Amino acid sequence: MNDQALTTMDFHALAASRCSTRSFTQDPIPQDSLNRILETARLAPSAKNLQPWRFIVIRTPEVLRTVHACYSRDWLQTAPAILVVTGRRCDAWVRASDGYNSLETDLSIAMDHIILAAENEGISTCWIAAFDLPCLRRALSLTGEDEVFAFTPLGYPAEGYTPVPKKRKPLEEIATYL
Numbered sequence: 001m002n003d004q005a006l007t008t009m010d011f012h013a014l015a016a017s018r019c020s021t022r023s024f025t026q027d028p029i030p031q032d033s034l035n036r037i038l039e040t041a042r043l044a045p046s047a048k049n050l051q052p053w054r055f056i057v058i059r060t061p062e063v064l065r066t067v068h069a070c071y072s073r074d075w076l077q078t079a080p081a082i083l084v085v086t087g088r089r090c091d092a093w094v095r096a097s098d099g100y101n102s103l104e105t106d107l108s109i110a111m112d113h114i115i116l117a118a119e120n121e122g123i124s125t126c127w128i129a130a131f132d133l134p135c136l137r138r139a140l141s142l143t144g145e146d147e148v149f150a151f152t153p154l155g156y157p158a159e160g161y162t163p164v165p166k167k168r169k170p171l172e173e174i175a176t177y178l
């Protein structure tokens with residue numbers, strides 16, 4: 001097997017092992033791991049390379065508590081850290097022909113990089129969008145222009161935690177070859 005084949009297989013295994021995790025140990029995230037996760041986010045592509053993102057890492061109990069209050073599920077409280085991706089529409093690319101603004105796309109790509117990079121560090125995540133936005137804005141002191149579409153807990157899965165089994169549409173249903 002050549003190096004390229006090995007790399008491809010490793011990436012597939014990483015994508016297959018990632019799952020939404022909803023119960024964590026209290027073990028803190030090592031700074032080295034966090035640095036690599038953030039660096040992977042920094043390398044994400046963005047429209048016109050405008051990089052309209054900001055990454056907020058929440059680790060202090062006081063701020064964690066204010067974010068917990070913005071999400072209805074208690075399991076979030078088990079995570080030792082929460083990573084929020086924010087950005088401003090005015091910093092993102094706008095398509096001239098119809099005014100499409102790439103902010104949500106750019107921030108989502110960065111979040112996906114974060115989630116896969118975390119998995120590569122053995123750190124589990126869960127993309128969270130069902131939060132109370134006004135509450136989160138207050139918790140993070142976001143200004144009027146800052147937008148947030150998702151955050152994720154970061155942590156090691158609790159012992160014995162069994163993720164929801166993967167349920168996906170078959171490829172034949174979703175892929176077309178023309």
Ligand SMILES: Cc1cc2nc3c(=O)[nH]c(=O)nc-3n(C[C@H](O)[C@H](O)[C@H](O)COP(=O)(O)O)c2cc1C
Pocket residue numbers: 018019020021126127128129130131163164166
């Ligand atoms: C845009 C988006 C929003 C999501 N919001 C939530 C959420 O608010 N709470 C939650 O528990 N999971 C949330 N999820 C996780 C999905 O439920 C999960 O990815 C899906 O069920 C597939 O499971 P898997 O991630 O374990 O493969 C979200 C995922 C995405 C992509």
